[in-house]
Amino acid sequence: MKQDFDVIIVGLGPVGSLATLLLEGYGLKVLAIDRDKDIYSLPRAVTISDQGVRIAQEANIDDIYLQNSTELGGAGFVNKDLEFIGGVLSLKGVITSNGWTPSRMFHQPFTDQAIRDKLQETKATILLEHELIEVKDKATHVSAFIQNLKDDKKVEFSSKYLIGSDGGSSSVRKLLQIGQEDLEYNRDWVVVDVKLNGENRLDDKALQVCDPKRICTYIPSHLPFRRWEFIINEGEDKNEFLDIKKIQDLISRWLEPSEYEIIRKAVYQFHSVIANNFCQGSCFLIGDAAHQNPPFMGEGMMSGYRDAMNLCWKIALTLKHNLNDKLIETYQEERKPHAQFVVENSAGIGELMEAYAKTEDPSQVPKELVAKGYGSFVLPNLDEGLFYGGKADDSMNAGQLFPQPVIYKDNEVVERNDEILGKGFALISKNKIEVNNQDNEFLKKIGCSFVTLKAHVINQNYWIEKIMELGEVFIVRPDKYIFGCSSNKVSLEKLIDDLRKRIENN
Ligand SMILES: Cc1cc2nc3c(=O)[nH]c(=O)nc-3n(C[C@H](O)[C@H](O)[C@H](O)COP(=O)(O)OP(=O)(O)OC[C@H]3O[C@@H](n4cnc5c(N)ncnc54)[C@H](O)[C@@H]3O)c2cc1C
Structure with missing residues (x-):
C-alpha cells in the first residue's frame, strides 16, 4: 500500500x-x-x-x-549565604570537543x-x-x-x-x-522568569542554593531575563506561590520589585x-x-x-x-x-541540594x-548499539562523539566545520585510503564519504589530534558518534564488514 x-x-x-x-x-x-x-x-x-x-x-x-543566547559563566552549589560548596566555578572561554562552550542560556x-x-x-x-x-x-x-x-x-x-x-x-x-x-523524584516547584528593568548586577553562574528554609535555583538567563526556581515545601499551599507578592518576597534577596517585571510563572511537579x-x-x-x-x-x-x-x-x-x-x-x-x-x-x-541544606558541614553529605x-557534570558515552562488536570501546573511542573540526582566531573559535565530516557516514583518516570494490559498493550505498583530514586541521584541533593517535581510519556515523577505528588490532576490512553485518538485510 x-x-x-x-x-x-x-x-x-x-x-x-x-x-x-x-x-x-x-x-x-x-x-x-x-x-x-x-x-x-x-x-x-x-x-x-x-x-x-x-x-x-x-x-x-x-x-x-x-x-x-549567552554563554553560561559557571555552575555550582552554594549554601544559604550564597557561599560556594562545589561545582564548576568558571566555564568562560571553555570550548569542548563539540566545538562549542559547555552551556548557553x-x-x-x-x-x-x-x-x-x-x-x-x-x-x-x-x-x-x-x-x-x-x-x-x-x-x-x-x-x-x-x-x-x-x-x-x-x-x-x-x-x-x-x-x-x-x-x-x-x-x-x-x-x-x-x-x-x-524513578521517584516528585516535588512541586514554582518557576519564575523576570525581565530586568535596568543594568544587570547579578551573577553569570547558575547557582543551586542549598538553603535549609527553601532550596532554590538561580539561573542567569539570556539578558535581560533572569530565572528562579523555588521548591514548595511539604505542607505549603502551591496555589499561593503564583501570587505576585509571594514571588517578590522569594526574589527579594536578589532584587527589589522595582528592578524587574515578572513575565512568566508556573508551578510544576518535577517528575523523574x-x-x-x-x-x-x-x-x-x-x-x-x-x-x-x-x-x-x-x-x-x-x-x-x-x-x-x-x-x-x-x-x-x-x-x-x-x-x-x-x-x-x-x-x-x-x-x-x-x-x-x-x-x-x-x-x-x-x-544533593536537599542533603546540603540539611547540614552545616557539606563533608557530612553521603x-x-x-x-x-x-x-551530572559529565555525561556518559553511548554503550551498546551500532558500534564495532556491538559495544562501545574506549580503545577505539567507539561510542564517543568525533570532535568537531574548528578554526581559532585570536583564541576564539571563528569557524565550526562539521560539514568536513559530511552528512552521512564518514571514513576519516590522515592519509588518503582505498578500499576493495565490494566495500566501496557498500559504503557508496550507505552514503559514506571518504574524508582525509588535512594536516593543519589536525594540528589546530587538540581533540582530533588526540583521537587520531588511537587508530588509522575512523568510521563515524551520521550523528558523529564513532563506530570504531582500524588499527594494528582491527583491520579496516574487518571494521567495514562488521558495519555491513549490523545494518544490512540478512
Ligand atoms: C522549569 C523547566 C525548566 C527546564 N529547563 C530545561 C533546560 O534548561 N534545558 C533543557 O534541555 N531542558 C529543560 N527542561 C525540559 C524541557 O523543557 C523539555 O524536556 C522539553 O520541553 C520537551 O520537549 P518536547 O518537544 O519533547 O515536548 P513539549 O515541549 O511538551 O512538546 C509536546 C508538543 O506536543 C503537542 N501534543 C501533545 N499531545 C498531542 C496530540 N495528541 N496531538 C498533537 N499534538 C500533541 C503539544 O501541544 C506540544 O506542543 C525544563 C523543563 C522545565 C519544566
Whole structure:
C-alpha cells in the first residue's frame, strides 16, 4: 500500500520540530502536527549544551540559538549565604570537543518561534490545531487518525513510521499502552522568569542554593531575563506561590520589585519518569514523551535532541535503502540507558541540594549523593548499539562523539566545520585510503564519504589530534558518534564488514 507520508510526527515542541527539520533535510516526506496553534507559553528550557548546539547545526538552526543566547559563566552549589560548596566555578572561554562552550542560556519563546517559522518554509506538511486521537500500527504501515480542532473533522493519514514527540502526557505513549517507570523524584516547584528593568548586577553562574528554609535555583538567563526556581515545601499551599507578592518576597534577596517585571510563572511537579519502551513496531517516542526529569541539569530537552538525532538518520537510511528494522532497533538500545542516566542524575542534583541544606558541614553529605549530583557534570558515552562488536570501546573511542573540526582566531573559535565530516557516514583518516570494490559498493550505498583530514586541521584541533593517535581510519556515523577505528588490532576490512553485518538485510 502506498503511504501518504514517510513519517508522521505528533507534537511540535522543540524536539518534534527538530525531528521534522532533520527528516525533511534527509529528503523524506513528513507530516508534522500539533494540537496547539501557538508555541508553549510557560517557562521551560533555558540552557542548551555544546552537543545541543552541535545537533542544531545539523538542522541549520544553530544560528537561531546563537542569536538568542549567552554563554553560561559557571555552575555550582552554594549554601544559604550564597557561599560556594562545589561545582564548576568558571566555564568562560571553555570550548569542548563539540566545538562549542559547555552551556548557553537561551530565551525559549524567541527560539521556539523562530524554529516554528522555519518549519513553515520547509516542504514538510505542518498541521497546527490538529490532534492525534488514534493510532493503528499495521504490518505494512501506521494509520494515524487526526482531528482538525477547527472544524472537528477526523482524517486518516498513513505513513511508514510515526514519531510521538507529544510531551510528558504523550497520547502516542498512552494509545500504544507503553507504561512508564517512576524513578521517584516528585516535588512541586514554582518557576519564575523576570525581565530586568535596568543594568544587570547579578551573577553569570547558575547557582543551586542549598538553603535549609527553601532550596532554590538561580539561573542567569539570556539578558535581560533572569530565572528562579523555588521548591514548595511539604505542607505549603502551591496555589499561593503564583501570587505576585509571594514571588517578590522569594526574589527579594536578589532584587527589589522595582528592578524587574515578572513575565512568566508556573508551578510544576518535577517528575523523574522513563517509558518502558522507546519504540513499538513502527512507532517511536522521543523527548518528554519518552523521559522526563527535574530540570536541575538543564538536560531534558537536550536528551530529546539526542533522541531525535539518533533516530532520524536511522529512519532515513532504512527507508532509502529498504533495510530491515535492525538498524532502527538500535535507537532504543542506545538511547534508553543514556536518557535514564540523565533522569537519575537530574533527580540526584535535587537530592544533593536537599542533603546540603540539611547540614552545616557539606563533608557530612553521603558520598553516593555527591557522586550522583556531581556525576551530572559529565555525561556518559553511548554503550551498546551500532558500534564495532556491538559495544562501545574506549580503545577505539567507539561510542564517543568525533570532535568537531574548528578554526581559532585570536583564541576564539571563528569557524565550526562539521560539514568536513559530511552528512552521512564518514571514513576519516590522515592519509588518503582505498578500499576493495565490494566495500566501496557498500559504503557508496550507505552514503559514506571518504574524508582525509588535512594536516593543519589536525594540528589546530587538540581533540582530533588526540583521537587520531588511537587508530588509522575512523568510521563515524551520521550523528558523529564513532563506530570504531582500524588499527594494528582491527583491520579496516574487518571494521567495514562488521558495519555491513549490523545494518544490512540478512
Ligand atoms: C522549569 C523547566 C525548566 C527546564 N529547563 C530545561 C533546560 O534548561 N534545558 C533543557 O534541555 N531542558 C529543560 N527542561 C525540559 C524541557 O523543557 C523539555 O524536556 C522539553 O520541553 C520537551 O520537549 P518536547 O518537544 O519533547 O515536548 P513539549 O515541549 O511538551 O512538546 C509536546 C508538543 O506536543 C503537542 N501534543 C501533545 N499531545 C498531542 C496530540 N495528541 N496531538 C498533537 N499534538 C500533541 C503539544 O501541544 C506540544 O506542543 C525544563 C523543563 C522545565 C519544566
